[in-house]
Amino acid sequence: MIEVKNSLLSSVPSDWVKVGSTKAVSRFHSPFIVENYRHLNQLREQLVLDCNAEWLNFLDHFSEYYHSVLKAVNHLATVDCIFSLAKVAKQGAYCRPVVQDKGKKIIIKKGRHPVIDVLLGEQDQYVPNSTNLSGDKERVMIITGPNMGGKSSYIKQVALITIMAQIGSYVPAEESTVGIVDGIFTRMGAADNIYKGRSTFMEELTDTAEIIRKATSSSLVILDELGRGTSTHDGIAIAYATLEHFIRDVKSLTLFVTHYPSVCDLEKIYPEQVGNYHMAFLVNEEESEQQKDEENPEFITFLYQITRGVAARSYGLNVAKLADVPEEILKKAAHKSKELEGLVNMKRSE
Structure with a gap:
């Protein structure tokens, strides 16, 4: 121009x-x-x-x-x-799995999550865990434990090792024997569906209903904290009834994560098929002694090790402390927690 x-x-x-x-x-x-x-x-x-x-x-x-x-x-x-x-x-820490056409079982000795293991590989901090599920023996694991204790990572680890073995891959474990599964059905996470007008709890139950319809005795079913999206009583009832259905009727290999101790009573009813487990942890005794007379949450150390037995508490206040929730709120929450725990114990003693 x-x-x-x-x-x-x-x-x-x-x-x-x-x-x-x-x-x-x-x-x-x-x-x-x-x-x-x-x-x-x-x-x-x-x-x-x-x-x-x-x-x-x-x-x-x-x-x-x-x-x-x-x-x-x-x-x-x-x-x-x-x-x-x-x-x-x-890779040195991987083994060749034994894949069986007949017999439903998932046996993993010192297995590791393939992704987390790589992320923590340089520090060598990953804690391996074993799994022993068998159709004619214990086929259901009820897993409890503190928040952030490693429950979700453990069940994902079992699912991933099962998939890797079935596609012909070596797996991150010392030993592994896996039977052919016809499907791996999971219900994990929490999210609503705005487009379909479904709440988080509705999405949770819709997925669960789909699993109930499709799962067979040759399936691996993984349910993570079913029933948490509603009131405590309704949540316990739904979790208990759903898990009992998988134990008694579907007879699939099942990993069931929950914070409801009442669900763990199913081990007493089905002792041969069900086992109670929890992710191990240590309560800091010195801090706990100091906090006996104070209204403060207990401090725990995660061990990330799957262990027999039920964890009576989830130590949610410990996670709140790690998340830097203000001190006055933590003290109030700890006081309220002990108050509610006392009421429950009083009712049980009656």
């Missing part, structure tokens, strides 16, 4: 085209620029037409070899997958 001061506009040739102006100057295109710019636009349009024509021509020729190329891509994907599995197998 050519800029001309507005005071000199009278000297601008008549064939120049004005394209813009300010208070001080006006901008023009000369006939040479106008003609060549028009020609440039024509070339651009022609380029688009030629490219489209060549692309369609390429597709016409490519269609003749489509199936051959598709086969080649699928073979490359298979080779890529095999190389990935081979790379996993070369």
